[in-house]
Amino acid sequence: MSPVPTIIAKELRCFFVSPIFYIIGAVFLFIAGFLAHLMVVNAGQQALRLMQVQNVSAQLNLNDLVFRQVFLGLEMVLMFILPMLTMRLFAEERKLRTLELLLTSPIGINELVSAKFMSVLLIYLGLLGLTGITPLVLSLYTSFDWNPILTGYLALALQGGLFLAVGVLASTMTENQIVAAFLGFGLIFVIWLLGGLGDLLGNTPVGHFLSYLSFTEHFDRLVRGLLDTKDVVYYVTGTVLMLFIAHRIVDSHRW
Amino acid sequence: MINVENITKRYRTLTAIEKVTFTVKKGEILGFLGPNGAGKTTTMRILTCFTSPNEGTVQVAGFDCFEQALEVKKRIGYLPETPPLYHELTVMEYLLFVGRLKGLPSWRIPSRMDSVIEQVGLGEVRRRIIGHLSRGFRQRVGLAQALLHDPPVLILDEPTVGLDPKQIIEIRELIQSLVGSHTILLSTHILTEATAICQRVTIIHKGRIVAVDSPERLSARLRQSEKMSLTVKAPPPDWIERLRAFPGVMSVFQGPSIETCLIECKLGHDIREDLARFVVNQGIGLLELKTVSMSLEDVFLHLTQHDEPPPPTDPLTQEIL
Ligand SMILES: Nc1ncnc2c1ncn2[C@@H]1O[C@H](COP(=O)(O)OP(=O)(O)OP(=O)(O)O)[C@@H](O)[C@H]1O
Ligand SMILES: [Mg+2]
Numbered sequence: 109m110s111p112v113p114t115i116i117a118k119e120l121r122c123f124f125v126s127p128i129f130y131i132i133g134a135v136f137l138f139i140a141g142f143l144a145h146l147m148v149v150n151a152g153q154q155a156l157r158l159m160q161v162q163n164v165s166a167q168l169n170l171n172d173l174v175f176r177q178v179f180l181g182l183e184m185v186l187m188f189i190l191p192m193l194t195m196r197l198f199a200e201e202r203k204l205r206t207l208e209l210l211l212t213s214p215i216g217i218n219e220l221v222s223a224k225f226m227s228v229l230l231i232y233l234g235l236l237g238l239t240g241i242t243p244l245v246l247s248l249y250t251s252f253d254w255n256p257i258l259t260g261y262l263a264l265a266l267q268g269g270l271f272l273a274v275g276v277l278a279s280t281m282t283e284n285q286i287v288a289a290f291l292g293f294g295l296i297f298v299i300w301l302l303g304g305l306g307d308l309l310g311n312t313p314v315g316h317f318l319s320y321l322s323f324t325e326h327f328d329r330l331v332r333g334l335l336d337t338k339d340v341v342y343y344v345t346g347t348v349l350m351l352f353i354a355h356r357i358v359d360s361h362r363w
Numbered sequence: 364m365i366n367v368e369n370i371t372k373r374y375r376t377l378t379a380i381e382k383v384t385f386t387v388k389k390g391e392i393l394g395f396l397g398p399n400g401a402g403k404t405t406t407m408r409i410l411t412c413f414t415s416p417n418e419g420t421v422q423v424a425g426f427d428c429f430e431q432a433l434e435v436k437k438r439i440g441y442l443p444e445t446p447p448l449y450h451e452l453t454v455m456e457y458l459l460f461v462g463r464l465k466g467l468p469s470w471r472i473p474s475r476m477d478s479v480i481e482q483v484g485l486g487e488v489r490r491r492i493i494g495h496l497s498r499g500f501r502q503r504v505g506l507a508q509a510l511l512h513d514p515p516v517l518i519l520d521e522p523t524v525g526l527d528p529k530q531i532i533e534i535r536e537l538i539q540s541l542v543g544s545h546t547i548l549l550s551t552h553i554l555t556e557a558t559a560i561c562q563r564v565t566i567i568h569k570g571r572i573v574a575v576d577s578p579e580r581l582s583a584r585l586r587q588s589e590k591m592s593l594t595v596k597a598p599p600p601d602w603i604e605r606l607r608a609f610p611g612v613m614s615v616f617q618g619p620s621i622e623t624c625l626i627e628c629k630l631g632h633d634i635r636e637d638l639a640r641f642v643v644n645q646g647i648g649l650l651e652l653k654t655v656s657m658s659l660e661d662v663f664l665h666l667t668q669h670d671e672p673p674p675p676t677d678p679l680t681q682e683i684l
Contacts, residue, residue, distance in 0.1 A: 114463040118449070125451045209447035209508070212411040213464045214436040362415045 111215040112223045119197070119227035128192065133235055136189055140239040143181045147174040148246070170252040171333075175243065179260045179331045182239075186264070186271055187300070191292030193231065194275025197224045198358065199288040207361075221355045225276050232268045236261065256333030263330035266343035267323055271296055273350035280357040299323060364389045364516060364546040365410065370419030372405050379405040380570040382419070392542045394561030394578075395550035402570040403550040404444050407518050410548070411441045423516055437466065440514035442522055446505025450494030454485055454504055457493055458511060465512040479507040482537055484530070498525045506534065517547045523556060535560050588613060588630055590655040593638055594623045596648025605641075609634055625655070 123129040151173040201207040210220055243257050271292075278292035279285075303322025309315030319325050323346075326339040365387040372379045380402035387393045395403050408414045410421055412432040421428040424438045449457055455476065462472040480489055483503040488496055493504060502525045509517060522538065523531045539560050541547060551557055557564045558578040566574045566581075574581060595602075598621060606615045606624065611632035616625045628634055635652055642649045 111464055111466075114460060118452075118460050121456070122449065122451050204447070204450070205443060205445040206447040206449060208408075208413055208441075208443045208445075209461070210464070212413050212436055212439065212441050212443075213461075214433050214466050215464065216433075362413065 110219075111213070112219050112226070115210075115215075115220065115223035116227045116230070119224060120230070123227070123231060126196075128196075129231070132189055132192055136185065136235050137238055139185050140178065140182060141242070143178045144174065144239075144242045147177045170246065170250060171256050174246070175252075175257055175260060176331055178242070179264060182264060183267065183327055186268055187296050188293060190228075190232065190268060190271040191275045191278060191289045191296065193228050194272055194279050194292060195285045195289040196279070197228065197276055198279040198354075199283055199285045202283045202361075203285075207358075211358075211362075217355050217358050221276065221351055221358065225273060225351055228272050228276070229269055232272060233265060236264055236268065253333070256331065259330045259333050259335050262335070262340075263327050266330075266340065266347075267327055270323060270343050270346045270350070273347040273354070274299070277350045277354040277357070280354045364391075364424055365393075365548060366420075366422040367406070367410070368420050370406070370409055370416040370421060372402075372409060372414065372416050378570055380567075383567070383570070383572055384419075385565055385572060385575060387546055387548055389546055390543045391563070392538070392547040392549065392561050394557035394564040395548060395567060396552065396554065396557050396564055397550075397567040398552060400569075401567045403567060404520055405570075406567070407441070407443075407520050407548070407550060410518055411439055412436055438514050438516050440509035440512065440517045442505050442509040442517075442519045444520045446501050447508070448493045448501055448504055451492065453492050454480075454489045454496075454507075457504065458507060461508045461511055467512045475511055475513065479510045482510065483507045484533065499527060499530060502526055503530070503534075515545060517541065517545050517549075519547065519549045521550055521552075523551070523553070531556075588627045589632060590625060590627050591635060591638075592623060592625050592651070592653055592655055593642070594620075594651040595642055596622070596650055598622055598647060599645065602645075602647070606638075609637060609641075622650070 151170065154173070198207070201210065211217075240261070243252075243254075246252070274295050275288075275292040278295060279288040281291060282288050299322055301322075302318045303324040306315045306318030306320075306322060309318065320342070323343075326342050329336060329339055365385075367383060367385050369382050369384055371381050371383075383402070383406060385393070395406070397403050405414070409416050410423060410428065412428050412435055415429060423435045426434040426438075428435050449460075452460065458476045458479070459472060462475065463469075467475060480486055483506050485500070485503055485507060488500055493501065496504070502522075506519070506522055509519065519538070523534050526534060535556065538547065538549065542560075542562075549557075549561065562577065563575060564578050564581060565572055593606075599605075603615050603617055603624060606612065606626060609628075611628045611634055612626060613629060614627045616627075617623070618625065626634075626638070633654075635654070638652060639649060642652075
């Protein structure tokens with residue numbers, strides 16, 4: 109058996125017995141559900157108001173009123189929650205000296221880093237899949253355009269992957285899980301700020317470059333239903349780059 | 364099997380080990396002895412490719428630790444200083460994980476697990492969660508982990524730490540039974556342990572190797588005088604002074620009781636017969652007269668007390684350093 113599935117299985121086993129995993133899962137699902145609920149109620153009220161004013165049954169755009177808002181809200185939530193999912197991956201191995209076992213076993217560091225990353229990605233995708241209940245249920249009562257929802261989920265998956273890779277990177281930098289979580293959050297925040305800075309600089313080459321580095325513009329495009337390979341490439345290269353740096357850091361512990 | 368040449372490891376300004384050179388032959392067991400902070404763990408981490416030396420080369424089973432790390436890692440069973448355990452797994456789950464990690468084929472894992480659990484005496488706790496085990500049992504799980512994939516080379520960092528006396532003897536016997544079929548490097552600061560199980564002992568101090576030899580030859584080499592202890596029934600008040608007057612005697616100390624004294628003479632002067640005659644003539648009642656040989660304990664203290672390692676005067680040491 110190749111070491112990657114072995115490590116993934118062990119990570120999942122450890123996650124399922126740790127309270128932090130259940131807390132994160134519960135918080136994430138609660139916020140996702142609550143956001144959807146708020147937006148649906150809000151949309152309902154708007155529909156009522158429109159009916160009173162115009163006296164016609166209004167056709168509301170649920171994609172704009174509900175789903176986009178939920179996706180944008182979750183984008184923020186992920187910034188806080190995913191570093192907590194990744195914080196233990198390497199920090200704990202270093203603290204408990206189990207990294208010594210992993211690094212003296214016949215496996216490559218790239219296998220180790222990718223297995224760790226894949227374990228949290230699987231967990232995250234599982235949680236994300238559960239939020240898919242909302243559009244499924246809503247589709248029973250009303251109709252809306254599925255395209256932006258699918259690209260929205262793609263955006264959440266890609267963005268989550270990027271955040272998780274940043275979290276893995278942060279976890280290799282310290283023995284302390286709490287520090288790793290804050291570090292991960294800090295790094296994500298900095299990348300986010302780059303986008304704001306890019307907006308400030310506006311229509312200049314530097315501004316465009318900074319906006320490109322940040323995830324916001326890529327996320328927004330996908331959530332609006334625009335599927336562009338450029339954005340997918342951004343997320344994939346970003347994720348691979350973060351994991352590569354994590355690999356270098358683990359390797360540098362030898363010195 | 365293990366070839367270490369001139370390795371030096373520096374942590375920022377601190378030099379943990381300096382120009383360490385030694386070899387371990389196939390099927391041999393070498394004891395690594397040294398006080399705290401001597402550099403034992405550092406050396407072992409380099410051998411297992413966990414850390415890299417700043418200078419020097421290491422070969423294990425014919426493979427270079429830097430160039431062919433994967434091949435080296437396949438052939439080493441390593442028990443680190445702190446057993447690398449996942450506290451949320453059970454003993455069986457953990458060993459299964461380690462077996463797969465070490466690349467053991469699936470069909471061999473169950474039988475290997477059974478045999479190491481038997482070897483280190485984990486049968487009663489095999490289904491318990493590691494986090495709930497006592498320290499000694501955790502140490503045994505760590506040892507089981509090192510033995511699991513039946514590697515030709517074993518590197519054990521203080522394997523008997525935290526075990527009860529009965530278990531220490533069992534583990535020592537286990538390690539001895541592996542000698543011959545396995546090449547073993549074992550670190551310890553318990554000297555009796557090194558004497559009991561190792562064919563050769565390396566004494567390392569402040570990052571330098573100060574001696575390599577068999578335990579018996581080490582103590583013989585460092586013996587600089589003959590020591591004997593004499594116990595009598597009714598010691599006369601001036602007996603210490605009179606003993607000092609014997610030819611060849613260098614010093615006489617009283618103790619541990621007033622009836623006993625420790626006599627040190629020049630090498631090659633065995634004055635036991637003279638002492639016996641003296642005691643009988645005086646009529647003070649001979650209770651005990653015996654030579655005191657220098658134990659490995661003394662050798663160890665002798666070699667590690669000095670801040671500077673003793674100059675390599677005799678040819679054997681010269682050759683090694
Ligand atoms: N990661 C590290 N960073 C800095 N210094 C280190 C590190 N690891 C070890 N050292 C230093 O290197 C020296 C040798 O340590 P080492 O752990 O090899 O000693 P040891 O012989 O195993 O001691 P002990 O008997 O206490 O286990 C010590 O002075 C230690 O402080
Ligand atoms: Mg040590």
